[in-house]
Amino acid sequence: xxxxxxxxxxxxxxxxxxxxxxxxxxxxxxxxxxxxxxxxxxxxxxxxxxxxxxxxxxxxxxxxxxxxxxxxxxxxxxxxxxxxxxxxxxxxxxxxxxxxxxxxxxxxxxxxxxxxxxxxxxxxxxxxxxxxxxxxxxxxxxxxxxxxxxxxxxxxxxxxxxxxxxxxxxxxxxxxxxxxxxxxxxxxxxxxxxxxxxxxxxxxxxxxxxxxxxxxxxxxxxxxxxxxxxxxxxxxxxxxxxxxxxxxxxxxxxxxxxxxxxxxxxxxxxxxxxxxxxxxxxxxxxxxxx
Amino acid sequence: xxxxxxxxxxxxxxxxxxxxxxxxxxxxxxxxxxxxxxxxxxxxxxxxxxxxxxxxxxxxxxxxxxxxxxxxxxxxxxxxxxxxxxxxxxxxxxxxxxxxxxxxxxxxxxxxxxxxxxxxxxxxxxxxxxxxxxxxxxxxxxxxxxxxxxxxxxxxxxxxxxxxxxxxxxxxxxxxxxxxxxxxxxxxxxxxxxxxxxxxxxxxxxxxxxxxxxxxxxxxxxxxxxxxxxxxxxxxxxxxxxxxxxxxxxxxxxxxxxxxxxxxxxxxxxxxxxxxxxxxxxxxxxxxxx
Numbered sequence: 001x002x003x004x005x006x007x008x009x010x011x012x013x014x015x016x017x018x019x020x021x022x023x024x025x026x027x028x029x030x031x032x033x034x035x036x037x038x039x040x041x042x043x044x045x046x047x048x049x050x051x052x053x054x055x056x057x058x059x060x061x062x063x064x065x066x067x068x069x070x071x072x073x074x075x076x077x078x079x080x081x082x083x084x085x086x087x088x089x090x091x092x093x094x095x096x097x098x099x100x101x102x103x104x105x106x107x108x109x110x111x112x113x114x115x116x117x118x119x120x121x122x123x124x125x126x127x128x129x130x131x132x133x134x135x136x137x138x139x140x141x142x143x144x145x146x147x148x149x150x151x152x153x154x155x156x157x158x159x160x161x162x163x164x165x166x167x168x169x170x171x172x173x174x175x176x177x178x179x180x181x182x183x184x185x186x187x188x189x190x191x192x193x194x195x196x197x198x199x200x201x202x203x204x205x206x207x208x209x210x211x212x213x214x215x216x217x218x219x220x221x222x223x224x225x226x227x228x229x230x231x232x233x234x235x236x237x238x239x240x241x242x243x244x245x246x247x248x249x250x251x252x253x254x255x256x257x258x259x260x261x262x263x264x265x266x267x268x269x270x271x272x273x274x275x276x277x278x279x280x281x282x283x284x285x286x287x288x289x290x
Numbered sequence: 291x292x293x294x295x296x297x298x299x300x301x302x303x304x305x306x307x308x309x310x311x312x313x314x315x316x317x318x319x320x321x322x323x324x325x326x327x328x329x330x331x332x333x334x335x336x337x338x339x340x341x342x343x344x345x346x347x348x349x350x351x352x353x354x355x356x357x358x359x360x361x362x363x364x365x366x367x368x369x370x371x372x373x374x375x376x377x378x379x380x381x382x383x384x385x386x387x388x389x390x391x392x393x394x395x396x397x398x399x400x401x402x403x404x405x406x407x408x409x410x411x412x413x414x415x416x417x418x419x420x421x422x423x424x425x426x427x428x429x430x431x432x433x434x435x436x437x438x439x440x441x442x443x444x445x446x447x448x449x450x451x452x453x454x455x456x457x458x459x460x461x462x463x464x465x466x467x468x469x470x471x472x473x474x475x476x477x478x479x480x481x482x483x484x485x486x487x488x489x490x491x492x493x494x495x496x497x498x499x500x501x502x503x504x505x506x507x508x509x510x511x512x513x514x515x516x517x518x519x520x521x522x523x524x525x526x527x528x529x530x531x532x533x534x535x536x537x538x539x540x541x542x543x544x545x546x547x548x549x550x551x552x553x554x555x556x557x558x559x560x561x562x563x564x565x566x567x568x569x570x571x572x573x574x575x576x577x578x579x580x
Contacts, residue, residue: 001354004323008350026350027317033294050382052353056346060298060316063342064291081382088378092340092371094421131384 001260008053028057047078049133127200140191202240207247216250219257242275256282298343318347337368339423417490430481492530497537506540509547532565546572
């Protein structure tokens with residue numbers, strides 16, 4: 001349930017100003033406006049599972065795309081039932097749909113690459129919850145080398161020579177001189193990765209699959225004292241989230257998806273930090289750099 | 291569309307702490323918490339029509355009722371398609387529904403009394419919008435007289451005598467003395483009424499039906515300069531809302547449902563006030579006494 005200070009789940013992964021939306025709880029479009037995320041930069045939406053706190057904001061967001069006159073295709077990655085829910089709701093509204101939704105259905109059998117574009121891949125990884133549910137793993141691709149602007153002028157490089165240099169090749173000039181690649185280019189930051197893991201039982205085998213992830217978000221619905229309730233409702237406690245991180249060793253762990261019964265979250269943080277020190281709380285509206 | 295300062299439509303009619311919810315735009319449950327309205331005091335929800343800005347918050351609210359362990363029946367008044375939308379969404383969540391939804395379907399043919407309880411009646415009145423849509427008119431019933439506490443002691447009134455006095459009868463004491471009713475009781479405030487009119491074309495004939503309403507809420511989506519767009523999308527301008535009020539003569543007119551293109555609403559208020567002076571803006575979170 002939302003509380004007066006916490007909306008339900010939704011996250012934006014920003015990769016070079018391309019926005020990938022993960023989950024879309026009630027009020028997501030309101031929060032996107034509040035935190036100044038551009039609606040038209042969202043072309044991919046990932047819905048982990050079909051419990052309301054992860055997708056009830058989708059109807060309003062899709063309607064607003066229409067009101068904004070969106071023409072671009074929108075890719076939705078979800079379990080299949082979402083398509084019929086969306087179509088039933090939009091069927092009754094009698095509004096003309098201006099853009100196309102391209103559906104990509106998740107499966108619960110094994111990890112699969114569900115998106116592979118210029119910038120990154122996204123993998124779905126089955127979790128164990130009360131309904132079918134998947135984690136999402138974002139992995140940036142190797143970036144091409146960046147060309148030094150001065151070199152272009154100095155050697156009067158042609159466009160085809162610039163492309164070659166960016167791909168790591170040495171360049172032979174018209175006069176026969178070879179310029180070594182490292183004199184022409186510099187590397188950008190190494191590719192990064194992010195895993196979003198909610199809602200789920202504690203699954204160490206999935207943690208094994210996510211070894212050396214850059215940044216990890218893991219649900220921590222309950223405190224240790226509610227371990228039994230966590231297992232019964234197929235959720236995790238803060239220590240379980242931290243144990244998951246201990247296995248996959250991210251640079252940082254973000255915990256979130258706290259039950260609405262908790263006002264103060266310091267105890268979640270303490271319990272997780274005692275096992276995995278570099279843990280932070282997933283706070284409303286905050287930005288985390290990978 | 292919602293804006294950063296305005297959620298979509300939802301109102302609470304509070305009649306002696308019984309809450310009647312009208313429309314349920316996205317984020318309604320968040321606002322109910324923010325403005326400290328008790329979820330368990332809501333037993334009746336009225337949905338004017340099936341455009342998202344009037345019902346996309348219903349899914350989250352109904353789910354939260356379940357998480358709160360609600361047992362009481364919930365009465366929903368709407369056009370029939372809402373039932374299948376709700377059932378399709380809840381069917382996929384696989385959660386056990388703890389309380390019963392009692393459906394009351396609106397019709398678009400003529401005004402009808404759709405609720406008649408101890409406190410009030412609610413009438414649905416067909417409007418003209420892009421989909422089937424109804425206004426809702428709340429009319430309090432005559433309240434029983436209030437007994438003066440001192441009279442109970444002074445005349446040692448029995449419970450049956452108190453009931454008689456509340457119903458306006460004179461009381462004959464055991465010694466044969468008749469006590470006139472006005473010496474035992476005082477009247478409460480006269481019954482009040484409230485009409486909620488959105489979304490619609492300008493309909494003076496409906497205004498005629500609402501003559502002498504106590505408080506009127508009327509949509510004013512656009513300014514006068516957008517009259518053509520208002521008509522094309524079957525909405526009203528601020529002056530049209532005020533003309534509607536001129537016909538039915540409420541004590542006060544509240545205008546609302548402003549298009550998200552308007553940041554500042556002073557011009558709406560000016561245009562309406564020039565026709566119906568006792569007009570106010572329907573502001574987020576504000577309480578209006580009937």
